[in-house]
Amino acid sequence: MVALPDTEGRSPSALERLSRGAMRLLIIEDDRDALAYLAKAFRESGHMPDTAGDGLDGYALAQGGDYDVLIVDRMLPKLDGLSLVRSLREQGVTTPVLFLSALGQVDDRVKGLRAGGDDYLPKPYAFSELLARAEVLARRRAAVPGSAETTAYRVGDLSLDRLSHRVTRAGREILLQPREFRLLEYLMRHAGQVVTRTMLLENVWDYHFDPQTNVIDVHVSRLRAKIDRDFEHAMIQTVRGAGYMLRAEGARPA
Amino acid sequence: MSASAPAPGEGALSRLQKLLRTTAFKLSLAYLVVFAVFAFLALGYVAWNARRVLDDQILSTVDAEINGLAEQYNAGGLRRLINVVERRSREPGASLYLVTTAQGQHVAGNVSEVPAGLLAAPGQVEASYNRGSEEGRLERGLEHRAIMRIFTLPGGFRLMVGRDTEERDRLRAVIGRAFGSSLALVVVLGVFGGFFVARRVLGRVDAMTETTRTIMAGDLGGRLPVSGNGDELDRLAQNLNAMLERIGELMHGLREVSDNIAHDLKTPLTRLRNRADEALRTAETPDALRAALDSVIEESDGLIRIFNALLMIARLEAGSGTSPLGPVDVGAAAREVCELYEPLAEERGLPLAVSAGEGLIVQGSRELIGQALANLLDNAIKYGGRDGIALEARREGERIVLNVADRGPGIPEGERERVLDRFVRLEDARSRPGFGLGLSLVNAVVRLHQGTLALKDNAPGLRVEIALPAERPA
Numbered sequence: 001m002v003a004l005p006d007t008e009g010r011s012p013s014a015l016e017r018l019s020r021g022a023m024r025l026l027i028i029e030d031d032r033d034a035l036a037y038l039a040k041a042f043r044e045s046g047h048m049p050d051t052a053g054d055g056l057d058g059y060a061l062a063q064g065g066d067y068d069v070l071i072v073d074r075m076l077p078k079l080d081g082l083s084l085v086r087s088l089r090e091q092g093v094t095t096p097v098l099f100l101s102a103l104g105q106v107d108d109r110v111k112g113l114r115a116g117g118d119d120y121l122p123k124p125y126a127f128s129e130l131l132a133r134a135e136v137l138a139r140r141r142a143a144v145p146g147s148a149e150t151t152a153y154r155v156g157d158l159s160l161d162r163l164s165h166r167v168t169r170a171g172r173e174i175l176l177q178p179r180e181f182r183l184l185e186y187l188m189r190h191a192g193q194v195v196t197r198t199m200l201l202e203n204v205w206d207y208h209f210d211p212q213t214n215v216i217d218v219h220v221s222r223l224r225a226k227i228d229r230d231f232e233h234a235m236i237q238t239v240r241g242a243g244y245m246l247r248a249e250g251a252r253p254a
Numbered sequence: 255m256s257a258s259a260p261a262p263g264e265g266a267l268s269r270l271q272k273l274l275r276t277t278a279f280k281l282s283l284a285y286l287v288v289f290a291v292f293a294f295l296a297l298g299y300v301a302w303n304a305r306r307v308l309d310d311q312i313l314s315t316v317d318a319e320i321n322g323l324a325e326q327y328n329a330g331g332l333r334r335l336i337n338v339v340e341r342r343s344r345e346p347g348a349s350l351y352l353v354t355t356a357q358g359q360h361v362a363g364n365v366s367e368v369p370a371g372l373l374a375a376p377g378q379v380e381a382s383y384n385r386g387s388e389e390g391r392l393e394r395g396l397e398h399r400a401i402m403r404i405f406t407l408p409g410g411f412r413l414m415v416g417r418d419t420e421e422r423d424r425l426r427a428v429i430g431r432a433f434g435s436s437l438a439l440v441v442v443l444g445v446f447g448g449f450f451v452a453r454r455v456l457g458r459v460d461a462m463t464e465t466t467r468t469i470m471a472g473d474l475g476g477r478l479p480v481s482g483n484g485d486e487l488d489r490l491a492q493n494l495n496a497m498l499e500r501i502g503e504l505m506h507g508l509r510e511v512s513d514n515i516a517h518d519l520k521t522p523l524t525r526l527r528n529r530a531d532e533a534l535r536t537a538e539t540p541d542a543l544r545a546a547l548d549s550v551i552e553e554s555d556g557l558i559r560i561f562n563a564l565l566m567i568a569r570l571e572a573g574s575g576t577s578p579l580g581p582v583d584v585g586a587a588a589r590e591v592c593e594l595y596e597p598l599a600e601e602r603g604l605p606l607a608v609s610a611g612e613g614l615i616v617q618g619s620r621e622l623i624g625q626a627l628a629n630l631l632d633n634a635i636k637y638g639g640r641d642g643i644a645l646e647a648r649r650e651g652e653r654i655v656l657n658v659a660d661r662g663p664g665i666p667e668g669e670r671e672r673v674l675d676r677f678v679r680l681e682d683a684r685s686r687p688g689f690g691l692g693l694s695l696v697n698a699v700v701r702l703h704q705g706t707l708a709l710k711d712n713a714p715g716l717r718v719e720i721a722l723p724a725e726r727p728a
Binding site (some may be wrong): 124 | 559562594598601621624
């Protein structure tokens, strides 16, 4: 059950691909239906997925291929997900890994991250959530070379300085609460990408539970009120059925 | 369940094999061997002692005879001795006398034949002999046995005085037979006793095995037989019965819960189905279809949430699959969760007040405690009326107490126990979104942390009080 990589996906470098917004990813999942569904959904979102139906095939492909993200099911025949990722890391393969798991408890997440995973998504999940997380991981990989810890972000006319804790838009200073500052920082770091409510709760509040009702929405709308109130272009946009995206005026969605 | 019934012979054989394999039988066998060895030793000791006593008795009789003969010899010399020997030899009895020349020629006495060379060395021997007219039988092995004392008299004459051992040998034979038959009796009784005990115990164990098999086959009402004599097997049966009782209760509880879950999941599933159905029948534009699909996805997400929450509660209640336990600053968690919910509360016009001390440390999971607090604040915001919410964390002796209080309608005292169950929603809440799992989850989290959860009257309103054991300062 191994699909051959798309031939057209071989030539461009990872950075070129990502600048086009397409990522090459490998999905390792033993449930054929889920695998087919994911491959189709990623392809329709403009990405280039390869697939593997068991741990050994996945390991071989992941070792050889130039992937931006690996999506790995925790429970796989022949070689389980944790061992697969541990072996890849020992081989020096640094491709970001997103674990999918039906287990979905806090210590499973910890085990997955300890084995070398970069993110963890419990089943059942919404595809929009998986897509957003995979894109964030792929971006992070593309950005890593050369860039040390960024101290300032600039998106359009909005800028944020982590050292002085100053936020300005079009030269006008915007006063933010500490949490709003971290929320904006996360959105700016992933400017042009969809971030989901759970991703925000995880990265800004460091809680991994399902955000009930609309707590995150209220935080975002507060932040939006401060950032976008006096401007014609609203930078913080709601992506229906998925989450939010911060985008400069005229910028194409990634 | 077996493919074919065993032939009767095979059945008997396998029953025997089964018997031989039982602990009871092995124990009986071990006891039997030990008893047999003891019996052997005890009877052997008796036999050996009896023989010694008899030998002593024979020797003292012989010594008495010798004393008498010595007196005669001292008084009248060899002539007198021979006379006395001849006279005594004619008397019936077990006493034996023999006087010979140095060359072994018979002079006097009732013994006609002794093994060659016996008389050469003085001393005490046990040897064969023949009486008066029985010459020639020594070679044929038909001799008598006797204990004898041999003396050398002046002039080279030999005097032998002895006593036949037939009586002693007969007694020894009797003891030997008794020895043999009692050993045989011990073995036979032991084997039968072993079989009896083994079969009795085996019978009861078999009965228990049979009962457990029917129980495993699904008859949970079955109980193991208790004979009432309070022995080990009875105690075992009683304990197993108590265990079955407990399992039965748990199964009943589980069945109730899963029935409830099935019932409560049917409602949103039916709603989901009806929406899809309605869209299929009535939606005419692509936009209308898209909107219907959106609402179907929303409904499915709700179902996924329910499943996740149920799974999590189950895992927490089983005490497994939780995050690793470590020190958690409950005060900090309270402030964080309040900070998370503050904008939502404010949007609804509810003041949210938090008062949390420093250094309120418990052993547990920050993640779970945070989620429990989030659920409580969520409830308070949804159902807690308009007059504000107070979250408080403080130390009370050995415990860390968390209070979430609202000014809403509260929960009637009779319902407070019930709302902790899964899917229980009070009348007022039914019109609002929710699944009735929030408090169940909080309860499971609190129990995992060995804490207590109490719903109290905030007069007016509800006060949820969680008490967790404080971590002892190292």
